Amino acid sequence: MFSRRAFRLLSPLLLALPACASSSTSAPPSSPAKAEAPPPDVPFPWEARPSTAAGIETPAAASPPILIRNATLWLATGKTIPRGSILLQGGKIAQVAEGDLTPPEGARILDAAGKFVTPGIIDTHSHIGVYPMPGTVAHLDGNEASSPVTPDVQTVDGFWPQDPAIERAVAGGVTTLQILPGSANLIGGRSVTLKLRPALSPRQMHFPNAPDGLKMACGENPKRTYGNGRHVAPGTRMGNLAMQRKAFLDAKKYEDDWQRHRTTEANRLRDDQKKRAAYEAEVESRQKQQAQCNDDPSYPPCAEWQKDWDKPLDPPRPSDPDATPPRDPAKETLVGAMRGRVLVHIHCYRADDMLAMLALADEVGFQVRSFHHALEAYKIRDILAKKGVSVSTWADWWGFKMEAYDGIPENIALLQESGALPIVHTDSAEGVQRMNQEASKALASGRRAGMPLTDEEAIRWLTYNPAWALGIDKRVGTLEVGKDADVVLWDRHPFSVYASAEEVWIDGATVYQKGKKRPPWSDFELGQDTGRPTTLLPGGAP
Numbered sequence: 256m257f258s259r260r261a262f263r264l265l266s267p268l269l270l271a272l273p274a275c276a277s278s279s280t281s282a283p284p285s286s287p288a289k290a291e292a293p294p295p296d297v298p299f300p301w302e303a304r305p306s307t308a309a310g311i312e313t314p315a316a317a318s319p320p321i322l323i324r325n326a327t328l329w330l331a332t333g334k335t336i337p338r339g340s341i342l343l344q345g346g347k348i349a350q351v352a353e354g355d356l357t358p359p360e361g362a363r364i365l366d367a368a369g370k371f372v373t374p375g376i377i378d379t380h381s382h383i384g385v386y387p388m389p390g391t392v393a394h395l396d397g398n399e400a401s402s403p404v405t406p407d408v409q410t411v412d413g414f415w416p417q418d419p420a421i422e423r424a425v426a427g428g429v430t431t432l433q434i435l436p437g438s439a440n441l442i443g444g445r446s447v448t449l450k451l452r453p454a455l456s457p458r459q460m461h462f463p464n465a466p467d468g469l470k471m472a473c474g475e476n477p478k479r480t481y482g483n484g485r486h487v488a489p490g491t492r493m494g495n496l497a498m499q500r501k502a503f504l505d506a507k508k509y510e511d512d513w514q515r516h517r518t519t520e521a522n523r524l525r526d527d528q529k530k531r532a533a534y535e536a537e538v539e540s541r542q543k544q545q546a547q548c549n550d551d552p553s554y555p556p557c558a559e560w561q562k563d564w565d566k567p568l569d570p571p572r573p574s575d576p577d578a579t580p581p582r583d584p585a586k587e588t589l590v591g592a593m594r595g596r597v598l599v600h601i602h603c604y605r606a607d608d609m610l611a612m613l614a615l616a617d618e619v620g621f622q623v624r625s626f627h628h629a630l631e632a633y634k635i636r637d638i639l640a641k642k643g644v645s646v647s648t649w650a651d652w653w654g655f656k657m658e659a660y661d662g663i664p665e666n667i668a669l670l671q672e673s674g675a676l677p678i679v680h681t682d683s684a685e686g687v688q689r690m691n692q693e694a695s696k697a698l699a700s701g702r703r704a705g706m707p708l709t710d711e712e713a714i715r716w717l718t719y720n721p722a723w724a725l726g727i728d729k730r731v732g733t734l735e736v737g738k739d740a741d742v743v744l745w746d747r748h749p750f751s752v753y754a755s756a757e758e759v760w761i762d763g764a765t766v767y768q769k770g771k772k773r774p775p776w777s778d779f780e781l782g783q784d785t786g787r788p789t790t791l792l793p794g795g796a797p
Contacts, residue, residue, distance in 0.1 A: 299513055300579075301587040302596065306467045308411040308447045313459040315452065315762035320344040322358040323744060326367035331374050331718045331733040333711050341372055343740040346762040351734055370757065371749050373714055374734055375430025375741035376690050377721035379600070379647045380627050380680035384434055384457065385410050387418035388684060398437035399444065403481050403489060404502050406469065407585035408444035410434045414457035420684035422776040425451050425767045427688040428743040428756040431462060433725055435627075436470045438602040439480040441489065441499050443470040445588055446600065448725050450741070452766050453776045466726045468624070469592045471499065472602040473612055474658050492608070496615060503619035506589035512580045519577050530571040537568060598624040598726055600647070604658040606634040613642065625724040627680065630662030636673040645676035645724045649686075650696040668701020671712055678724060679716045690717055695750035710750065 304310065321343040328336040328351065342350040342359070350356055358364055385397040396413035399405045414434055424432065430451055436443035446468035449460040473495055482490025489495045541564060548557035591597035599616070603609045603626050616623050625645040626632060630653055632639060632646045639646060646667075653662030670677040679694045681687040698713040715732075722732030731741050740763035747754045759767040775781065 299510075299517070299587075299590070300582065301584075301591065305464050305596070306447065306461065307409055307445060308458050308461040308467070309464070311456070311458045312461050312463045313452075313454055315346055315764040318764045320349070320359045320362035321365065321740075321760065321763065322356060322362045323365045323367050323372055324355060326370050326372045326744070328734055329371060329373045329710065329714045329749070330735070331711070331714050332735065335711055341734060341742070343742060343760060343763040346740055346764075348734060348736055348738050348740050348742070351736060365744070365758075367744060370747065371745040371754075372734065373428070373743050373745065373749055374718040374732055375743055375759065375761065376428045376717045377431040377433075377725065377727075377732065378424070378429055378681050378687050378690065379433045379625060379678055379721045379724050380682045381424075381432040381434055381684075381687060382437065382682070383420045383424065383432060383684050383687070384414035384416065384418045385436070386684075387415045388420045397435075398439040400437075400439040400480055403441045403477055403498060405436075405440055405444050405585070406442045406502070406588040407583075408436065409447065409467070410436055410445065411447040411457045411461070414447065414449075416454050416457055416460060417777045417779050418684075419775065419777040419780055420687070421451055422767075423684070424687045425759055426756060426769075427690060428745070428749075428759060429687055429690060430741040430743070430759065430761050430766075431722075431725070431727070431731065432687075433468060433600075435468065435600065438470070438472040438476045441472060441477045441495055442502055442589075443472060445597065446470055448727065450761055452761050452764070462725075462727060462730075464727075464730075466596060466598055467588075467591070468598045468600045468725070469588060470600055470602070471612075473608045474602075474604055475656060476602065492611075496611060500615060500619060503589055503593065503615075503621070506586040507593065507619065509580075509583055509586040510590045510593070516577060516580055523574050523576065527571070527573050534568070534571055541568070592621045593619065595622060598724070600625050600627055600724075602627050604628050604630050605661075606631040608658070609635060610638070613638070613644070624726075625678065628659070628682070630659055630666060632675075633663065633666045633669040636670050636675050639670070640673045640675040643676070645678055645720060646670055647678040647680040647721070647724065649682075650679065650693045650700070664697070664700035665704045665706075667697040667716065668704060668706045668708055671701070671708060671716075672706050676720050676723065677716050678720045680721075691745075691749045691754060692752060695752070698750065713750065 322340060324340045325338055328339040328341060336353050339351065339353050340356040341348065342356055344359065382397045387394050399408045431448065432451060433446050433448050435446045447457060448462040448465035449457060450462050452460065454460045477495055478489050478491055481487050489498055544560045548554055548560065588597060592599050599621055601612055601623055603612055609626050609629065613623060623644050625647045627647045629646045629648050632648065648666060650667065651664045653659055667677040679690060679697060681690060686693065694713050694716050698708055701708045719728060719732035722728040730739050740760055742760045743756050744758045745754050746757045755769060756767065757769045758765060
């Protein structure tokens with residue numbers, strides 16, 4: 256008796272013989288092999304959003320188009336337009352031009368002759384809202400100083416949106432802040448980037464799609480807080496690095512555990528796919544066989560095929576997934592830093608400490624986005640430029656502790672000259688009100704030292720460079736078409752000590768107008784004599 260395989264091999268020859276030829280059509284062609292689809296991706300659960308604060312951001316209120324004419328436009332791209340126009344529309348910068356523009360219907364038109372327009376100022380280092388005004392013990396929410404390693408805490412959970420300092424920052428032309436934990440801890444937790452407009456929740460203020468930051472610290476602060484203050488580790492710079500290294504290595508093991516789970520799940524899903532594909536292929540084959548035999552019941556293979564049809568064909572049951580590893584938000588934050596999803600910002604003053612942190616970053620696998628304070632950055636400016644590490648620092652603070660003793664006012668200028676990425680930051684709810692003056696001081700110090708710095712370079716210390724450090728440079732930091740309309744109109748040259756912000760827009764909506772009567776943003780100040788005029792209700796009632 257012929258085997259099924261032999262019969263199938265001979266059947267075309269038999270059909271070709273005239274005496275035995277059947278009037279039926281030939282056997283159904285075999286279906287081409289289907290390409291195996293890749294298994295569904297099994298992402299890490301903490302990768303679903305760019306920020307733990309994302310999800311309930313409040314968009315800016317709708318506002319009419321704004322056309323600013325005859326202004327000096329500092330684009331922060333390296334170019335200045337001495338007499339130009341800029342159109343804000345639909346929350347974006349719609350047009351930028353030399354000379355005049357035709358206003359769209361319903362536009363508000365501002366003649367800004369003698370005035371200047373810049374991108375909104377961005378402060379990469381602020382504790383507003385976690386160390387709010389007034390400075391009382393009840394308001395101290397910036398340092399979770401119960402352990403030297405706390406990557407699981409996040410400033411968005413401690414930020415007070417009623418802090419009166421927020422509105423004062425906006426009056427200084429500031430539109431975006433990174434709210435950092437304090438520097439008591441080796442790893443202080445997640446930062447959040449906010450757009451400065453009134454809200455009841457910091458999550459409503461979250462800069463959409465801005466990544467979280469990770470605050471770390473080296474040097475004196477952690478060893479003073481724990482070693483000197485509590486006689487527990489870390490008590491030395493050696494202890495600082497040892498505990499930071501251990502935290503990242505533990506996080507790497509956690510990531511490996513999840514990666515093994517992810518691989519196992521991918522293989523399981525792939526096996527399920529194969530079983531399902533085989534089942535569907537068999538169903539399709541039977542359907543073709545049955546159609547062939549219905550057309551020609553005398554077709555020789557039909558008797559043999561019938562035996563297979565009598566066997567039940569059950570769809571495969573999906574396999575059960577493996578148990579997932581337990582979640583650990585602290586380690587997830589560090590994994591995010593190693594994978595570049597969380598941007599690393601490090602409080603560090605001395606050059607040797609910064610080099611030690613760069614060595615640690617290379618060892619355990621993260622990138623330093625910005626060194627903060629960094630008073631000795633000028634000593635290693637060539638290394639920082641080569642590695643693409645930005646420096647968030649002051650114009651002239653120095654000498655308030657030993658590691659701050661070797662600061663020089665030319666620090667920012669030397670970084671600029673070397674091709675590094677300098678940033679003016681404040682670390683102060685008062686200094687943030689005059690960031691334009693801080694940049695001006697740094698610019699003057701460099702020029703006095705003989706460095707031919709330009710205004711175009713200096714404005715980037717306040718706008719584009721900090722935007723890059725926070726991962727939002729595609730959205731803000733320059734006056735370019737398509738970017739968010741976070742814009743400041745200055746009443747005179749922004750680097751003048753007499754300059755002030757005349758009007759500030761965020762997403763094209765006015766958030767500040769100099770001299771205009773308005774109620775305070777903060778409920779904390781309602782009913783208190785702030786020395787400012789307030790808006791009266793209809794009928795003159797306050």
